[in-house]
Amino acid sequence: MKENNKKKNIVVIILSVLLVITLIIGGYWFYKMKTSKTITVSGTAEVQITNQISSYSVTVEKHDKDKSKAVEAATLGSQTVVDAAKSFGIEPKDILTQSLNVYQREDPYYENGVTKYKSGDWYASYTVDITLRDLTKSDELTAALVKVENSTMWGPNLRVDDQAINEAEILSKAIEDAKNKAEKLAIGSGKKLGEVISIVETGSYNSYPMLKTMDSAGGAGGSGFSVEPGSTTVSKSVTVTFRLK
Structure with a gap:
């Protein structure tokens, strides 16, 4: 009986430790998401x-x-x-x-x-x-x-x-235009430009x-x-x- 109780206690301890670790990791990523900064800019390109x-x-x-x-x-x-x-x-x-x-x-x-x-x-x-x-x-x-x-x-x-x-080429130029704008804004705010989070095509003319x-x-x-x-x-x-x- 004592042996069974001992095993149960060990399982409870392990599960408790795993739960604490999960909460710590989840809290860390939640904090990172809340405190992370992003910048959204538009870019355009045109060709004749x-x-x-x-x-x-x-x-x-x-x-x-x-x-x-x-x-x-x-x-x-x-x-x-x-x-x-x-x-x-x-x-x-x-x-x-x-x-x-x-x-x-x-x-x-x-x-x-x-x-x-x-x-x-x-x-x-x-x-x-x-x-x-x-x-x-x-x-x-x-x-x-x-x-x-x-x-x-x-x-x-x-x-x-x-x-x-060549739509792909024009889109690439538009993205590059957006990146150039973002880099200038990032430097102006004392930050560095990180990875791209999302790209949305907003217009074609x-x-x-x-x-x-x-x-x-x-x-x-x-x-x-x-x-x-x-x-x-x-x-x-x-x-x-x-x-x-």
């Missing part, structure tokens, strides 16, 4: 990338007293645009037909000094989006597209090829050129429009938290 892609939107509009005839004419007109693009060498994946719009115009007239409205012609329009991946051929493509009657062309919408954007309008009924005279590619600004932002030592 030459545009490689241009897109154009061609809208064909037709009207007729008969609704079905207006829609049929607009459909044929949009097909003319598609055929012109394909004949030029644009791949089907870079041609998108969309935005069918059909409405009946209300024509104003005066009666006894009062403005009234009566139903007029039906109008139908179709829009075709075309992507050009060789900017040196812009003048040739637009020359072919402006020949389509009763159409309006928007473009060029210049942009970079996504595959040309691409700055594109503005669109222009090219009307086939305007002064183009059937000639095309050349394009200066320019560049797109690609920027990324991060928020980084460092530990201070």
Whole structure:
């Protein structure tokens, strides 16, 4: 009996010691966490990338007293645009037909000094989006597209090829920018910069050129429009938290 009690006492002592050690270690780490200092800063980086892609939107509009005839004419007109693009060498994946719009115009007239409205012609329009991946051929493509009657062309919408954007490199530069800021702040507070605790990407921005309008009924005279590619600004932002030592 005495031997059993002795063993039980030893077990209790061991468990008590382990509990005390656990409490001491836990308290130490809790104290370290409470007293540790961190600093959170933002970093940004941007690069200029030459545009490689241009897109154009061609809208064909037709009207007729008969609704079905207006829609049929607009459909044929949009097909003319598609055929012109394909004949030029644009791949089907870079041609998108969309935005069918059909409405009946209300024509104003005066009666006894009062403005009234009566139903007029039906109008139908179709829009075709075309992507050009060789900017040196812009003048040739637009020359072919402006020949389509009763159409309006928007473009060029210049942009970079996504595959040309090295996102990892831009993010690395943004993180380096954050680190440089953090080091200056740490030195100013009499501390040293420690390890990174967290990194969060907070923003991504691409700055594109503005669109222009090219009307086939305007002064183009059937000639095309050349394009200066320019560049797109690609920027990324991060928020980084460092530990201070």
